[in-house]
Amino acid sequence: MNALSERIARLIRFSGPISIAQYMAMALHDPACGYYATQDVIGAGGDFTTAPEISQMFGELLGAWMVRAWRAQNCPSPSRLVELGPGRGTLLADVLRTARQDTNFLAAHEIVLVEASARLRERQAALLEGAGAVNIRWCDSFDEGLCDRPLFLLANEFFDALPMRQFAYNERGWCERMVGTSDSGALRLALSPSPVPLRIPEHRGTPQPGSVYEVCPGGEAVVQQIASVIAQHGGAALIVDYGYGAEPGFGDTLQAVAQHRFADVLENPGEADLSAHVDFAALAKAAVDSGAVAFGPVAQGTLLMALGIEKRAERLMREAPANAADVAAALDRLVSGEQMGKLFKALAILPPGASAPAGF
Ligand code: SAH
Numbered sequence: 191m192n193a194l195s196e197r198i199a200r201l202i203r204f205s206g207p208i209s210i211a212q213y214m215a216m217a218l219h220d221p222a223c224g225y226y227a228t229q230d231v232i233g234a235g236g237d238f239t240t241a242p243e244i245s246q247m248f249g250e251l252l253g254a255w256m257v258r259a260w261r262a263q264n265c266p267s268p269s270r271l272v273e274l275g276p277g278r279g280t281l282l283a284d285v286l287r288t289a290r291q292d293t294n295f296l297a298a299h300e301i302v303l304v305e306a307s308a309r310l311r312e313r314q315a316a317l318l319e320g321a322g323a324v325n326i327r328w329c330d331s332f333d334e335g336l337c338d339r340p341l342f343l344l345a346n347e348f349f350d351a352l353p354m355r356q357f358a359y360n361e362r363g364w365c366e367r368m369v370g371t372s373d374s375g376a377l378r379l380a381l382s383p384s385p386v387p388l389r390i391p392e393h394r395g396t397p398q399p400g401s402v403y404e405v406c407p408g409g410e411a412v413v414q415q416i417a418s419v420i421a422q423h424g425g426a427a428l429i430v431d432y433g434y435g436a437e438p439g440f441g442d443t444l445q446a447v448a449q450h451r452f453a454d455v456l457e458n459p460g461e462a463d464l465s466a467h468v469d470f471a472a473l474a475k476a477a478v479d480s481g482a483v484a485f486g487p488v489a490q491g492t493l494l495m496a497l498g499i500e501k502r503a504e505r506l507m508r509e510a511p512a513n514a515a516d517v518a519a520a521l522d523r524l525v526s527g528e529q530m531g532k533l534f535k536a537l538a539i540l541p542p543g544a545s546a547p548a549g550f
Contacts, residue, residue: 191376194223194460199371207368207380210444211353211408217459218351219306225460226307232277237448237463240347241430241490241530242281245520247506248346249284251497252428256285256342257295259426259540259547266340266424267298274304274332274412275348279314283321285344301326302336332412341425343416349431349473350465354406356442357388359397364388367402367442369456377456391471393436401440404466413476417539421481426547427539433468435487435535443467470537477539485538485550491531494524496549 191199198216202208218225230236233243241248260269273282282303289295301323305311311328318326329335356367363385370380390403397403416427433443446453448462455464474484503521507514525531538547 192223192458192461194220195377195456195458197223198369198459199375199377202369202371202377207370207382209355210367210369211355213369213377213456213459214353214444214464217464218353220460223460225463227309228460229463231310231463238450240277240281241524241534242284242346243278244523245517246284247499247502247517247520248494248524249281250288250502251494251499252281252344252346252430253285253288255428255497255548256344256426257289257292260295260298260342261292262544262547263340263424263426263541265294265298267294268300269298269340269342269425270302270336271299272302272304272332272336272341272343274343274345275351276303276305276314277310277347279303279317281344281346282314283317283323286318286321286323299325299342303328304330304332304336306330332415337415337419338423340423341416341419341427343425343427345427346430347432347465349406349409349412349429349468350433351463352406352409352412354404354409354444354466356444357386357403357405359401359403359440360399364397364403377459379456391475393471394440397440402442403440404443404469405472406466406469409468410472410476413473413539414480417477417480417482417484420539420541424541426544427537429473429537429539430490430534431468431470432530432533433470433535436471441467468535470535473537477537481542482539483542483544485540485546487535487537488550489527489532490534490536491525491527493536493549494531499525 221227276282357364358367365385366382368380369377372378443466444455446455446462446464453462470487477484503517506517523529538550
């Protein structure tokens with residue numbers, strides 16, 4: 191048991207079992223021992239590799255998408271460019287390099303990075319300020335200060351890291367899956383003794399005994415806020431993550447990953463990344479309920495192909511033939527169905543009346 195699991199076990203002894211969401215929040219964000227506070231998380235030397243870390247093409251195409259969305263709304267100014275969970279800052283650096291081709295876009299935007307980890311903020315500042323980006327600020331969460339002007343927002347692998355709750359179906363109904371302790375004091379999963387009333391989206395189908403339903407109230411709340419700013423002031427959000435589309439099904443998707451391998455979810459909290467499938471249908475519904483329109487989700491491979499990733503790859507190969515094999519491998523990783531192309535999906539949120547954006 192590490193120091194954080196001992197602390198969690200003590201909390202449980204005094205207050206009773208905690209929800210999976212509370213457990214995730216402590217494991218990821220505890221200021222002393224949490225994963226994002228202590229680990230070097232992203233990239234080949236970290237625990238997992240994300241699309242912008244695979245290739246610059248990802249950020250360049252998303253950057254061009256944003257500039258296009260801004261132009262399609264008659265270039266609003268002043269406007270705000272926000273990224274949720276920017277990691278090492280690579281995606282935003284690639285977006286800004288592409289956006290620089292339209293100097294009006296940069297001049298119109300205040301840039302805000304929503305980042306909970308002090309450690310990652312430092313990395314982001316070093317990369318972006320080194321690349322000459324100005325007019326940047328940081329905040330801890332999507333707050334009131336981001337609600338007064340048009341909003342152009344990006345989020346890649348942010349929603350999968352948000353704490354979610356799990357409910358298991360049994361003869362009593364839906365009982366919440368909780369984290370408790372065994373007699374020896376180790377953390378273990380347990381079910382809440384009494385069932386809770388739940389309304390399950392119809393497209394999920396009929397639950398069987400043992401079915402697990404996951405819900406991410408924090409993710410839905412952020413999307414509601416984003417969508418109401420976009421509905422009111424204009425803008426566009428592009429959310430990319432791994433997860434469910436509108437297909438039916440139930441499942442326990444909570445996973446722990448350390449050094450590019452799966453780990454036990456309850457062992458050594460704070461030392462592995464915890465994430466879960468994103469329910470895109472639920473996010474789209476949250477956006478529509480808040481007065482915006484949602485497009486997608488479309489598969490990441492489909493979106494990147496529609497945005498011209500093959501052409502971009504050919505050009506990079508021509509410019510630097512020595513890197514051709516790396517570019518081809520990155521292209522395959524981003525778009526092929528066996529790799530990130532299908533499991534990863536993109537959702538776009540636009541103001542009411544907007545027509546479908548590029549790639550959707
Ligand atoms: N978008 C990046 C990093 C993804 S990892 C990339 O594609 O490489 C998740 C990121 O979200 C990290 O930067 C993490 O610190 C941040 N994060 C996770 N939960 C958060 C929360 N609740 N509030 C703010 N930032 C959070």
